[in-house]
Amino acid sequence: MHYALAPRTFLFSHYFATGLRIATGIIGLTFLAYFIADLPTAVAVAMGALCTSLMDMPSPLRHKFNEMLAGVLLCSVVALLVSLSSQVEWLLFTVIVLVSFLASMMVVYGRKAMPLQFAALFVMMLSSEAPSTPLQALRHAALFFAGGAGYMAYAMVVVWRLQRRLKQQVLAEALYELANYTNMKAGCYDIEAGLPAQMEKLVRGQSVLAERQQASRDLILRGRPTPDEEILVQVHYAMFDLYELVLATHTDYELLRQHFAKGTILPLLGDLIGKAARDIEAVAYAMTRNQPSRSNVDYGPELAALDAVLRDVPVGEGEDYDAQAALRATANKIRDVIAMIGRLHAATQASHGALPLVPHTDMTPFLTQQRYSLGILVSNLRWSSPVFRFALRVAMAILAGLVLSRWLPYTSHGYWTALTIAVILKPSFSLTKQRRADRLIGTLIGCMITAVILHFVHTPAILIGFLFVATAAAPAFLSIKYRYTAVAASVQALLLIGLTVPHGGSGVSERLLDTLLGTLIATFFSYVLPSWEYHNLPRLVDAVLDANRKYIDAAADLLLKRTGDDVQYRVSRKRFMDSLATLSAALGRMLDEPADKRRAPDELNRFTVQNYLLVAHMAALRLLMQRYAENLPAREVETALEAMFAEVRASLGAAHEAVPAQAAGQSTWIAAWPGWAPLQRRLRLLQRDAAQVAQSRTAIGAALGRD
Structure with a gap:
């Protein structure tokens, strides 16, 4: 919910x-x-x-x-x-x-x-x-x-x-969504929940989270913050640091499930992540009330139990050793998440300027830019443009609604029929289908509510009170539950009629019939000049691969010390996640379309999940380098990283060719450095998932090529 x-x-x-x-x-x-x-x-x-x-x-x-x-x-x-x-x-x-x-x-x-x-x-x-x-x-x-x-x-x-209050509320919404996303991760440790379905759910959740985080960026990072807004900036940056930590835990579920399906380890990990989600939610809850947040979550019993379990795990070899290493790495990441949530709480408690601000950088790449060029519109005045076809569809449907409303046996309100068409018909079939049900059900409920109000209430002041509530509810639920907006809009319109035409009792039933007519017309025209989602899939898949390659290049520059800060890395990660969210949204819309218009859904699901895993692996690799920074053998690590990045680039750049053989130069073993074993394991996983991304892309191309 x-x-x-x-x-x-x-x-x-x-x-x-x-x-x-x-x-x-x-x-x-x-x-x-x-x-x-x-x-x-x-x-x-x-x-x-x-x-x-x-x-x-x-x-x-x-x-x-x-x-x-x-x-x-x-x-x-x-x-x-x-x-x-x-x-x-x-x-x-x-x-x-x-x-x-x-x-x-x-x-x-x-x-x-x-x-x-x-x-x-x-x-x-x-x-x-x-x-x-x-x-x-x-x-x-x-x-x-x-x-x-x-x-x-x-x-x-x-x-x-009230702009500071608005920034608070939008930032709190991003935190609520991060808490929800974190809670989804807790489900990955539930052995009863299917892992593929849970991974797909996580990818969808990440798409929503990216949208909320972008809204937070647009409001908080635009312009110079006032002194009373510095806390919001600090909380915003702490939220993104926490997000990267949470993202890094998304790498070893399959291995952990295979080796620790029995016993208390997985439930303990799930309980800790679930508590972390509730702790993040507490920060959001306090922020909406303009109060500093303090943690009321006690992680002690679960952490103590986890330490006891880790001490009792026998040292294994081969896959058992890898599973134990993954378990310890996961435990360390969860501790890092808990510590970062503590910093998030601290950021809300700091006095103005008490926490160091992030150095001034150009925030433009992180922000949504308004671009309203006439050339963009003119360039879409062509038959192949989905927007052009949508515009023709709307114009024809509204004209049909007005003409048909003239032939009805009662005094029809053509504008209500046309408005119903305008509300329901959207650029995508999926959204049209959803709006159709919401509009019809919402109008029915709204008509019934208004009929009861007009039957029992005749005092204008009280009717205006109901009108105020309906006018407030319509925009309040527009983005979160359109059905409620449809109810409120119907009540609003019919109360206006009741106030201006006190004896217009037939308005309720007539509006309902007009809505039904508009719904039927919109349904018919949703199949006229359609633009099915599968037509755009090759372009969206290529966009993800292109953004992925740029993200890998930025990660290589950061990890190999070719750049002094992580700004370009963050920009590239954002663009990669945005492109992945766009593909994921298109896939979700396609699944709402008629069965014969769906293409390669399983392959696309695998592709999105594997790309998402690459981001998670990269975040985990960055944390690993920070955790084992002491006595790091720079030359050997650099050689291993360069070999890995070369192979990953080859896989992503040759998506339709055979996956290249494993790069050489990664077999050297540095026993004196404790980070070498987890580093080698992480590099193998990155190379494996990059190869699987390429395989998924090939399968998608073959599936779409049949058309």
Whole structure:
């Protein structure tokens, strides 16, 4: 379950704060306009505020300003064009098709542009409901602009005043996700849980974690921190150091399961990791409450029991020796994780500037950059572009919805049907399928709730109270449970009708029928001009391999002392993990598509897991070098590392060829240095998994080549 869905944490999350901020702004501006003017004026202002609020998501201040300004200007122009053409049906339909197409083309700019696309479609449909004279159209657009600009000014002031609080909440969310990811690792020590399924779960969890960590980077690392934000910077860096330690434990599960399936060792390791996850969660919990965190977790009994078990393990040979070495290495890594969690707690307790800040470096490679170039959009105006096909699909579906709604036997609300289509139809079949069920079920529940409210409540003040709750809930659950958003949006719209048309009792049943019609149309058009995920798989697989090679090069420079810091290593690791997360997300979407559109799912799963293992091995290798730094035989270690990196590069660079023979020069044994045996073992594992990555890539190419 998402952390924000729990009552204990929801009220302190940025989701709740965002919903409360949006509801206060919309309802406040509506009341202000109603107090100054009249109800129609207030409704037009409310529309502007509502559409602009769709862009009010957690973002750096400059990005938020650009996004909301684009929303105000674009939606005001759309409102004006649609209102001016509303008296001529063929012209109105032409404008609607063009706006639907152009608005949907904006998703070429990524996820950030999707709220803007929906906002444009939203205001388009609302503005088309009633015919307007040119003077009325100008007045409507001006009031819409006033509502949007007013909400934008309000939101920017509130976010500016509370930006430290927002950074706290977003950082806490990344910590919650790290705790969840760590808890998944505890399941890897459960012998009853299948290891392949658990590994796939970890890869999916890592993708979500990467997204949350990127949101934290974008807010906390952008610009110079104020004195009261230095603690957040320290916690942020401590979180990433902890993440690398947790990542490094992801290397020896198979060997440990083979040799220690019986006994208490694996349950002990699982219990320790589970406790560590709860300890990380305690840091996140304290941060959402603006309090320093202190550990209440006692690792003592498990650590003492683990030490006793390790003392009793007999010294073996061959594979037994490797398993015992892996066990001791895992125990050491878990101790490092526990110590690092202690540092994380300490970072939240430090006074301003008490902890040394990371040296100033260029943070640009770590941050999300806004790039809205007209050339990007123009270059996608081609038949082969998935975005172009999506835009055509949306335009045709909305036109079909408006035409069909004219033929219904009751007074249909075509805009509600079209909005349902706009909500459901998404660029991917997978997301469309999910939104379809959520929208239909959410609307049904919302209609039932609203019918009960309107039946028993007739006092406007109380109805406005329910409206405020629905207005806050709709954006609060948008990213975490869309079904709740669908419920809230239905209640919000129907309560507005109940307030403005007190005797419009048929509105509930009509909206439900309109939603059903929109759902059927969206379902049909989800198969029109589709862009199935398997078409993009070769490109995404090659992107992962390319990022992997660059990561290996950066790791080689770091471990062989060719660079003085780990900045490039961290940048390369981030890009590698991002590319892996993109492939993993595409694989997940493909599995939601029709069975005949799925390609090589098993091979892709193996490929993602093996690539993920390479990152884990590299993190473990880096920790190993730090742990055994004393009396390190530099020349021999450098020779062994260079041989390993050469073979790994050969495997990744010749993915379609035979895996090269094992590199020479790694058989020398340095008995005097205690790190030599674990180093040799880690290098063998890295070479093995790099070879398996190449084999998986070959299998994927063969599977996709059959098409």
